[in-house]
Amino acid sequence: MLGKNPDPALEQQVAEPNSVIAFYDERVLNHQPNSDAPFLPGRMDRKIRELLSALKVPWVYPEHAGRLKAIHQLLELEPVPGVTFEAGKEASREQLGRVHTSSYLDHVFELRGKNAWLDVDTTAVSPGSVDAAEVAAGTTVAAVEAVMQGRCQSAFALVRPPGHHAEPVRARGFCLFNNVAVAAAHARAELGCERVLIVDWDAHHANGTQDIFWADPDVMLFDIHRSSPFYPGTGNLEDVGVGLGEGTTINVPMPAGAGDRAYLSAFEDILIPAADWFQPDLILVSAGFDPHPFDLALNVSYEGFAAMTSMLQTLAQRHCDGRLVFVLEGGYHLLSLSRGVRTVLAVLAGAEAPEPGLIGIAEVRAAADFHRHAFIAEDPDKP
Numbered sequence: 236m237l238g239k240n241p242d243p244a245l246e247q248q249v250a251e252p253n254s255v256i257a258f259y260d261e262r263v264l265n266h267q268p269n270s271d272a273p274f275l276p277g278r279m280d281r282k283i284r285e286l287l288s289a290l291k292v293p294w295v296y297p298e299h300a301g302r303l304k305a306i307h308q309l310l311e312l313e314p315v316p317g318v319t320f321e322a323g324k325e326a327s328r329e330q331l332g333r334v335h336t337s338s339y340l341d342h343v344f345e346l347r348g349k350n351a352w353l354d355v356d357t358t359a360v361s362p363g364s365v366d367a368a369e370v371a372a373g374t375t376v377a378a379v380e381a382v383m384q385g386r387c388q389s390a391f392a393l394v395r396p397p398g399h400h401a402e403p404v405r406a407r408g409f410c411l412f413n414n415v416a417v418a419a420a421h422a423r424a425e426l427g428c429e430r431v432l433i434v435d436w437d438a439h440h441a442n443g444t445q446d447i448f449w450a451d452p453d454v455m456l457f458d459i460h461r462s463s464p465f466y467p468g469t470g471n472l473e474d475v476g477v478g479l480g481e482g483t484t485i486n487v488p489m490p491a492g493a494g495d496r497a498y499l500s501a502f503e504d505i506l507i508p509a510a511d512w513f514q515p516d517l518i519l520v521s522a523g524f525d526p527h528p529f530d531l532a533l534n535v536s537y538e539g540f541a542a543m544t545s546m547l548q549t550l551a552q553r554h555c556d557g558r559l560v561f562v563l564e565g566g567y568h569l570l571s572l573s574r575g576v577r578t579v580l581a582v583l584a585g586a587e588a589p590e591p592g593l594i595g596i597a598e599v600r601a602a603a604d605f606h607r608h609a610f611i612a613e614d615p616d617k618p
């Protein structure tokens with residue numbers, strides 16, 4: 236059951252089945268770190284210059300604005316019937332402060348308008364980045380509000396910089412603010428949610444989201460990812476949370492090349508029973524598309540993403556009137572990223588998810604029938 240809603244403007248109504256809003260705000264394109272730009276001088280700059288100069292090929296910031304442009308372009312070329320678009324908004328300092336410390340926020344806000352490295356794992360800001368990061372977190376909040384208000388059954392916050400590596404006090408892995416965590420905390424603080432389930436299927440472990448809710452029994456994190464030592468090297472099976480939050484962190488580390496069957500088994504055998512026990516009143520999905528083979532770490536196909544989306548829809552219908560919010564995390568190959576997002580949106584809008592691994596099976600059966608007689612020995616008794 237939902238708790239009492241403190242804000243009458245957010246009074247819930249039941250959303251139309253399969254109604255979907257995609258949130259897209261062009262201000263997130265203004266985050267444009269460029270390693271050739273002059274950065275604030277200092278120890279971090281020296282360290283990173285050293286790292287980059289040791290590389291054999293020139294380094295380009297992989298998390299760039301072209302990612303979102305590719306998604307937007309594909310959705311314009313091939314619109315998904317039933318999906319409408321809305322712009323986002325900036326997160327307030329209060330919203331960000333529910334998951335990041337005040338000193339961290341002060342430090343990041345001081346970098347507004349500047350080029351700077353934030354972390355030795357090549358997380359950087361350009362002059363427009365802090366504004367973009369506020370809009371990424373605020374747009375994720377807007378997506379959650381739309382679903383909680385019943386304006387749509389599900390939503391997809393198409394945002395960057397991504398969020399799931401950002402810790403309470405540290406930017407990491409191209410992430411400044413932890414968008415999904417900000418939205419989950421907002422849903423609990425302002426929108427009447429008691430229990431929020433976060434499912435993270437990005438190829439990389441959500442070290443930041445895990446840290447933020449490590450001891451929190453009211454936010455469950457289910458994270459399936461490529462196992463350590465793959466970046467960021469966290470998310471071992473035994474890491475289950477502490478104190479009251481023991482058991483509400485669930486890590487499922489995968490070996491290189493794991494694909495649809497492994498992912499769907501993990502959903503079937505671990506996520507579904509865990510969610511049925513937890514009974515969330517909202518489900519958030521940190522959706523990265525880097526488990527697709529084009530990003531070279533894992534082997535989840537478009538049909539795999541579709542099938543996982545469909546299972547999450549069923550879970551959301553069972554527990555929370557279908558309330559399901561996707562938030563973009565990683566995914567660096569522009570084709571698999573944009574196709575992956577479109578595939579998820581189509582399933583959210585009511586398209587049937589094909590069962591993975593069946594493409595071509597009907598054709599093989601027909602071909603087998605066609606060829607069967609060619610290889611049967613002539614019956615010697617036949618007249």
Ligand SMILES: [Zn+2]
Pocket residue numbers: 437438439523525564565566
């Ligand atoms: Zn990732």
